[in-house]
Amino acid sequence: MVKMADKPDGYEGQGFFATSLDKVIGMARANSLWPLPFATSCCGIEFMATMGANYDLARFGSERLSFSPRQADLLMVMGTIAKKMGPVLKQVYDQMAEPKWVLSVGACASSGGIFDTYSVLQGIDRIIPVDVYVPGCPPRPEQIIEGVMRIQELAKNESLRRRHSEEYKKMLESYNLT
């Protein structure tokens, strides 16, 4: 069954509906997130289940996966990230155009998980900013969907000016990103 996205808050009367540009763009962004799946190990398998017919991420307008950072706005990191892989992940993030969001899926991406070793990055937020963390080893598809829905809320409510704010620029600088 097709479910229409809720309309944003605004004023309506006979023959008209008025709202702000921020809200319309937020609604469009939230319902057309294009994920880039950066899957390195077992959590990636849960993501495959999330994309399958049973859980069907397409219901959220996110069926169009992108393997090019230039055509994605949601970086989903799923799996163990070795320190050697860190610069690659950072470059992928850097190549994505604004606005962009990051979902860290599972214990490994979020904190290194059980791999408390010299070779594993102890959380991707050491190299790129993360918007939402999904706990679990592995998280179930329902949890991944919950994470995507949290990202949708962020996208829906984000001010168009946020990405030009001093605070945002400082946050990127703290990661040596521009």
Ligand code: SF4
């Ligand atoms: S969190 Fe668990 S399931 Fe996910 S990549 Fe790490 S070890 Fe695998």
